[in-house]
Structure formats: C-alpha cells, structure tokens
Amino acid sequence: MEAIVDVDYLVVGAGAMGMAFVDALITAAPDVSVAIVDRRHGAGGHWLDAYGFVRLHQASAFYGVASTLLGGGRTQTEGPERGLHERASAAEVCEYYARVLARLIATGRVAFHGLSEYEGDRRFTSSLSGRRFHAPRARLVDARYLSPDIPSRTAPPFAVDDGAHVVAVNDLVRLAHAPAHYVIVGAGKTATDTCLWLLGNGVEPEAITWVRPRDPWLLNRAVVQPDPAIFLGMAADTMRAAAGATSADDVFFRMEDAGIMLRIDRTVTPTMAKTPTLAQWELDLVRTIDDVIRRGHLRRVAPRSLVFADDSTVRVPSDTLVVHCAAEGLKYPGLRPIWAPEAITPQPVRVGFPCFGAALTGWVEGTRDADVEKNRVCRPSPYSNTPTDWAAMQTIGGDASLAMSGESDLRAWSNTTTLNPVRIPPERAEDPAVLGATARLKEHIGAGRARLAELAGLAHP
Numbered sequence: 001m002e003a004i005v006d007v008d009y010l011v012v013g014a015g016a017m018g019m020a021f022v023d024a025l026i027t028a029a030p031d032v033s034v035a036i037v038d039r040r041h042g043a044g045g046h047w048l049d050a051y052g053f054v055r056l057h058q059a060s061a062f063y064g065v066a067s068t069l070l071g072g073g074r075t076q077t078e079g080p081e082r083g084l085h086e087r088a089s090a091a092e093v094c095e096y097y098a099r100v101l102a103r104l105i106a107t108g109r110v111a112f113h114g115l116s117e118y119e120g121d122r123r124f125t126s127s128l129s130g131r132r133f134h135a136p137r138a139r140l141v142d143a144r145y146l147s148p149d150i151p152s153r154t155a156p157p158f159a160v161d162d163g164a165h166v167v168a169v170n171d172l173v174r175l176a177h178a179p180a181h182y183v184i185v186g187a188g189k190t191a192t193d194t195c196l197w198l199l200g201n202g203v204e205p206e207a208i209t210w211v212r213p214r215d216p217w218l219l220n221r222a223v224v225q226p227d228p229a230i231f232l233g234m235a236a237d238t239m240r241a242a243a244g245a246t247s248a249d250d251v252f253f254r255m256e257d258a259g260i261m262l263r264i265d266r267t268v269t270p271t272m273a274k275t276p277t278l279a280q281w282e283l284d285l286v287r288t289i290d291d292v293i294r295r296g297h298l299r300r301v302a303p304r305s306l307v308f309a310d311d312s313t314v315r316v317p318s319d320t321l322v323v324h325c326a327a328e329g330l331k332y333p334g335l336r337p338i339w340a341p342e343a344i345t346p347q348p349v350r351v352g353f354p355c356f357g358a359a360l361t362g363w364v365e366g367t368r369d370a371d372v373e374k375n376r377v378c379r380p381s382p383y384s385n386t387p388t389d390w391a392a393m394q395t396i397g398g399d400a401s402l403a404m405s406g407e408s409d410l411r412a413w414s415n416t417t418t419l420n421p422v423r424i425p426p427e428r429a430e431d432p433a434v435l436g437a438t439a440r441l442k443e444h445i446g447a448g449r450a451r452l453a454e455l456a457g458l459a460h461p
C-alpha cells in the first residue's frame with residue numbers, strides 16, 4: 001500500500017544542490033510545501049561519505065545555502081593559509097547541513113525522507129521500513145543530476161590481482177601499519193589532497209609514486225576569495241589574458257603568468273581544466289614528489305607491478321599500498337533547460353559555484369510563474385574538463401550571468417548572499433580597490449569574452 005505525500009515539490013537529493021534549492025525556494029515562497037528524498041540518512045550528499053581529511057577547496061563563504069553562512073566568514077590568522085578565508089572540513093560541512101535541514105523542517109513546510117530510494121514517477125521507498133510513497137501532484141526537482149562520483153562509493157577503475165593491496169582513499173585514516181611505499185592513483189583534487197596529507201604526516205616524498213594520467217590546471221586560491229577587490233581583480237586579469245591569447249592552452253599560460261592558474265609540473269602542458277583551487281604552499285609540497293607516472297590509465301595492479309593502458313608495466317616494492325583516488329568526480333551529462341515539464345534540474349548558472357546556481361534556481365522558482373520566463377533569466381552553464389571546455393564554460397556562464405543580472409530583483413537578491421562570488425557588500429561599494437577592479441574588468445571583459453567564445457567555437461552575442 002503506497003502512502004500519498006501531498007506536497008508542491010518533490011526534491012530528489014539532499015546534497016549541496018538540493019539543499020540550496022529548497023532553502024531559497026522556502027525563503028522566496030514561504031507557503032509552498034516540499035518533500036526531500038535521499039538514499040543517505042541525512043543532508044549533505046557526498047560529504048557524508050567523504051575522506052576524513054578533506055576540506056572545501058574554496059572558501060566556506062562560497063558554499064552552502066543562501067540564508068545561512070557556512071562558518072563565520074573568518075580569515076585564517078595562522079598556518080600556511082594565513083590571510084585566506086576559512087575552508088570547512090567535511091565534518092563541519094555535514095554539521096552545517098544537519099542544522100540547515102533542521103531549520104527547514106522546523107518551518108513545517110519541509111519533510112525529509114532519508115534512507116529512501118527514488119524510483120521514478122514521483123515514487124520512493126524507505127530502505128528502513130520498506131514503506132512505499134507517492135507524491136502524485138508534486139513538481140519534481142532532480143537535484144542529483146550532477147552528483148559527483150567519489151572513491152568510497154565507486155569501485156577502482158582498474159583490476160586488482162590477488163595479493164595486491166588496494167584501498168579507497170577513505171580507508172587511509174584507518175591504516176594499522178605503515179606500508180613501505182604508496183601509489184596514489186588519480187589526477188584530480190582528491191589525489192592531490194591525498195599526497196598533501198601523506199606528506200603533511202611525515203611520509204617521505206620518495207615513498208610516494210603518483211599515477212597521474214593527465215596533469216591539471218589549478219586555480220590559485222589566493223585570488224579566489226570572497227573579497228570583491230580580489231575576485232573582480234582576478235576576473236579582470238582573466239579577461240585580459242584571454243583577449244590576447246592564441247589558443248585555449250595559451251589562455252592558461254597567460255593566466256599562469258598573471259598568478260591566477262597553477263600547474264604542478266611547469267615542463268608539462270596540462271590537459272585537465274576542472275580547475276579546483278590550490279594554495280601556493282600546497283603546490284610547493286606536492287612538487288616534492290618526483291615519481292610521477294604518465295602512461296595513461298592504470299589497468300591492473302599486481303602484487304609487485306602496475307600495468308597501464310599503454311601495455312607498459314612498472315615494478316613497485318613488495319609492501320606497496322595502492323590508493324584509489326580515481327573516481328570520476330565532477331559529471332558532464334550535458335546541459336538541459338533548468339525548467340522542463342518532467343523536472344526542474346538545478347545546475348550551475350554563472351561560471352562554476354554550483355551552490356549559487358541551485359540557490360538562484362530556487363529563488364527564481366519561488367518568484368516567477370512561467371517556465372519560459374524562468375529559463376530566460378536562469379540558464380545553466382557546464383563544468384569544464386579541458387582548456388577548450390573551460391573557454392566554453394566562461395562563455396556560456398558569462399551569458400547566463402548577463403541574463404540573470406538583467407533582472408533588477410535577481411541582481412538585488414544575488415547581492416545578499418555570499419554564495420555569489422561577485423557580490424559587493426554595501427560597505428565596500430565605494431572602496432577604491434573595488435572600484436578599481438570593477439573598472440579594469442569593464443576595460444577587458446568585451447575583448448576577453450569575444451576571444452573565449454572564438455576559442456570555444458561558440459557564437460558570441
């Protein structure tokens with residue numbers, strides 16, 4: 001027997017996207033009712049299964065929901081990131097989402113169905129009680145569309161022979177004895193974090209082999225800060241770099257020269273441009289690892305050897321631990337209109353910053369009626385994977401920002417939340433540093449956006 005859930009919205013996914021959407025919707029339209037469904041036991045999504053030493057790679061202020069600041073907006077006063085804004089740990093992110101969910105439930109307008117599997121057609125089943133639910137009149141919100149794959153929930157993408165020691169990154173915090181050697185598999189942020197954590201805990205660089213099929217471009221965290229003078233200054237330098245670039249790779253070299261982009265090995269041209277942030281101290285530390293293998297994807301791990309996609313084999317010491325950090329991470333399922341008859345699908349709107357995109361989507365849903373109008377003012381933008389994708393992301397995200405900021409109420413709303421990286425707090429509006437950065441951006445944005453559109457093979461308005 002199915003239980004009927006009589007709500008206006010059925011939101012599948014209580015991760016960052018789902019929570020940002022619901023929080024903004026409830027703020028904009030306090031009379032609507034929402035049911036949130038998640039197969040996990042609480043809110044927070046992948047953070048509930050994150051490796052123990054992970055932190056946000058961006059400032060906490062950029063993350064979370066629009067109504068509630070994650071953290072205290074503090075600047076770090078000690079340690080290698082002195083002067084940069086605080087970055088929450090996974091535990092802090094999860095505690096934050098638990099608090100946000102409790103507040104939403106306390107409004108009496110939101111119900112949470114944890115440990116429940118969404119099965120399509122507005123139906124879901126509790127994995128605890130086995131009870132089945134149906135929300136026949138609800139508008140469906142698909143907040144799992146960009147859900148990232150993570151190592152703790154994804155099998156290693158390589159074969160493991162008997163006798164070989166392979167763990168997912170999450171298991172590193174439970175090691176009982178130190179192996180003689182580590183092999184870190186992955187080219188993304190998780191693999192970089194893992195190398196940093198091992199080195200930070202006394203493991204010698206010589207005891208680490210890094211299997212890095214692709215080299216990443218990384219954003220310099222010092223210029224991606226919730227400070228309009230810094231962020232707008234970075235945007236201006238980015239547009240100036242793009243305006244004179246001869247290719248997508250050249251945009252990145254010019255941004256590297258401008259201190260915006262970083263790469264681990266300056267003799268290698270990176271082909272990956274997912275561009276998470278990294279700090280200079282982290283870069284200096286991971287550069288101490290010399291044993292880097294670039295032979296394509298790892299295909300098989302045997303007790304004393306690694307076999308690669310190019311059929312080559314590398315010998316490793318007997319007591320080697322292979323650490324799986326090779327889940328896909330960000331997803332690229334393709335853009336879809338955020339509003340469609342079958343579902344509302346939150347996606348990033350301005351370049352990156354997915355939480356802002358999902359919050360804006362919730363606000364637009366709560367303040368407008370016609371889907372065609374909502375899609376006009378709130379358009380999706382993609383994540384990037386390669387330098388050329390990055391140029392496309394900048395172009396599509398830039399167009400989406402223009403469409404959004406053409407609406408005075410959305411401009412006003414977006415300036416109230418720290419999720420918006422270009423927010424200018426009222427007390428900084430006359431700050432000469434902010435005015436200077438804004439003027440420089442205005443100077444370069446036209447030529448920069450035109451060149452990025454060309455490099456991405458996209459029409460430029």
Ligand SMILES: Cc1cc2nc3c(=O)[nH]c(=O)nc-3n(C[C@H](O)[C@H](O)[C@H](O)COP(=O)(O)OP(=O)(O)OC[C@H]3O[C@@H](n4cnc5c(N)ncnc54)[C@H](O)[C@@H]3O)c2cc1C
Pocket residue numbers: 012013014015016017018037038039040044045046047050054055056057058063116117118119143144145146147148149150190329330353354355
């Ligand atoms: C380690 C890591 C660090 C990151 N750091 C940052 C950062 O600092 N800043 C930043 O902006 N981004 C960061 N990201 C990017 C990240 O993708 C997004 O920020 C965001 O957390 C993704 O949230 P989501 O809601 O899309 O997905 P998820 O967190 O995966 O949430 C989707 C939810 O949907 C649920 N679900 C899926 N299918 C079903 C179903 N059939 N039934 C019921 N429930 C279902 C899942 O259980 C999950 O809880 C990071 C990503 C990773 C992996």
